Amino acid sequence: MSELAHLGPVELFTPRFDESLAFFVDILGMDIEAQDGPSTYLRGWGDYQRWSVKLTASDTSGMGILGLRAWSPQALERRVAGVEATGLGVGWTEGDLGRGPSYRFRDPDGHVFELYYECERYLAPEHRAPAHKNVPGRYTGRGCAIKRLDHINLLASDVRANREFCVDTLDYRLYERIELDDGSEAGAWMSATIAAHELIYTRDAHRAHGRLHHVALWVDTREECMRAADIWVDAGIPIEAAPSKHAIAQGFFLYGIEPGGNRIEVTTGGRFVYAPDEPAVVWTERERAKGQAWGVKTVESFHTYGTPPVDA
Template structure:
């Protein structure tokens, strides 16, 4: 068994594209409870109250919804150099940028499906203004309790034309560990739940029902309790937010969930729960089509749009 890579620490932030920037911003500030950390150009940078870096969400005006890019932070400058060399060897590298708000130079690349990623090390820690200064030094920000009061970006779920190829890429090049996967009877891999840490999932690849590439399934934001997920559902209802899947518990990865669409059309999850993996030789769980047909953990069957909808939207094949 090859020794695991430990050069990449975590997903630092994700950029979400929206054709309705004002409405999407109101959603993330008033309903999700995030704070505006910075504004630059056509983008607003937002944070949850538990984010230790300056932000975890970059919201950018665009013609269509979707994922602008996903940013990963390396463990060290040396780790960054090693991963850049490995990425360049795949032919998927795009080169260096000067960085963005809150972080230094970043190396841009794509996964085999065409999702845009960047990798950096230098980053600014969050320094709260006086009105958000916490009572205890081990908290990055005061808890204000506005809206759903999401704590941080938890995971990113992307759609892919070929799950296995992308899963293998992030394992071999970036050091992700595979914890759970779905494989059909014909050997097709239709889902992979991966992580850089002990968390059961931080990056998910799911097969695109339409065979398209580079699309987003959802961004997920963490809260500490199931009750907070239920409260978020009440807030969605009272604010006219479309709920695609009401609160329940996943079978895969065992997380508690609420799914809705933000005004720009992107699917958003409020999540908690799941499990941690401490074993160095953990054997990934492989689910069959028959097992997945049972539905979610408590037998709730998944709505069809959860398997087909992604951003940007595409026309179903004839």
């Protein structure tokens, strides 16, 4: 097992806060858990923590802080010591809403992370209490009815350096990666769990630093993914890639751009990795040129667009 339990919560910046918030609440169907100054804390009905997405008003888009929950207090101490040894550590913070002491650091590309262990579990108020005590909240059925945060895809100028940091220092498992003909690395799919992807790095075409490719939110079925596409079309949300299946990780997807400019994915499926000695899959440039799982070509903007915009 990895020393990390899972990824999240994540903070997203938006220059169009009111429209972004309406997208997350009315279109995606997430709930507001709390508000604090420029930030609103949001949750899917199946998130076990109080919140999974923190939307923060800003002058631009992109990712703020990405949380990583350690498996235990001891695992947290060990990972913090490892990060400190690399010189990428920033220091301890008081955490965030419902979260205990957190250790802030930057990955080699400059994205900001916080490692933590202590966090509050969501306790549903009576009117939102689920029928079964093994789920955190009542199924809302509102909008896309997002269940929980699933994975994050970051852009990096040097994918290999970030992949090596995540595997060697954070204790991520590498499941799949892309190696181009010139030997450079174009993408790396890593996970702390058996889910085939949790933290992904792909190459920033503009060689910028600290940018976001997408935040992926989970629904339980492909039908809900396609229903989300219908909801987005009617709501005027630009769809970048209509529902289909990825070759890498085998996840089912829908991609679009929220009003603040950030790319959001509604996802489900994906392969599970049970073997402790599963070899990392290496995809070649020629194999990737074939497109996604069912032959759909990857849209060009997928290789170039990220947030914040490069000129920011």
